[in-house]
Amino acid sequence: MERYLLDGATLLAAMAAPFRLRAETHAILEDRSHLILVSAATFLDAYALEAEDRAAFSSLRGKLQSAATQMGFTAVDTTPAQVDRAATLAAALPWPRRILRAQADMLPATLLTVE
Numbered sequence: 001m002e003r004y005l006l007d008g009a010t011l012l013a014a015m016a017a018p019f020r021l022r023a024e025t026h027a028i029l030e031d032r033s034h035l036i037l038v039s040a041a042t043f044l045d046a047y048a049l050e051a052e053d054r055a056a057f058s059s060l061r062g063k064l065q066s067a068a069t070q071m072g073f074t075a076v077d078t079t080p081a082q083v084d085r086a087a088t089l090a091a092a093l094p095w096p097r098r099i100l101r102a103q104a105d106m107l108p109a110t111l112l113t114v115e
Contacts, residue, residue, distance in 0.1 A: 003109035004028055005037045005076075007100055008045030010112045011068060012055050025112055037109055038068045040078040045096035082106055 006014070013021050014029055021029070028034055043064045049055035060067050069075055078099060085102035086095070093101065104111035 001033060001035050003035045003037060003107060004112045005039065005100060005104045005107065005109040006042050006073070007111065007113045008042055008047070008049050008096065009055070009114040011038060011042055011064070011073075012046055012049070012057060013114055015060070015067060015071065016057070021114065025114070028112065032072075035109075036073045037076050037107070038065070038073045039076050039100075039103055041082075041096050041099035041103055042068075045100060048094065048096050076103075076107070078103060079106075 010021070010025065018026055018029065029036060046055065046057070046064060050057065050061075057064075065075055082103045083099055085106060086098035089098045089101055100111055103109075
């Protein structure tokens with residue numbers, strides 16, 4: 001079973017318009033043999049996109065985790081060790097992305113992004 005960790009943009013696209021995802025990403029999300037993970041960092045990343053006016057999801061504000069788990073995604077904890085590891089990553093990455101990258105490395109899981 002392969003494990004994939006979603007970034008905020010991928011989570012939002014999966015919820016609102018999965019057909020807009022790259023074909024490979026869409027196929028991964030549809031394949032039930034994969035374990036699709038979300039974390040606090042996933043949600044922070046989504047809320048950062050909203051704060052930058054790059055996403056809008058007012059009906060789901062404060063409900064992202066429950067919506068994600070209802071879709072069959074598995075919520076995982078973000079640990080202090082993952083945050084510490086994120087502090088060593090390139091400063092060019094914004095904080096939610098740093099945590100996601102560290103978390104994917106440490107789980108291990110493949111980080112799915114829309115970029």
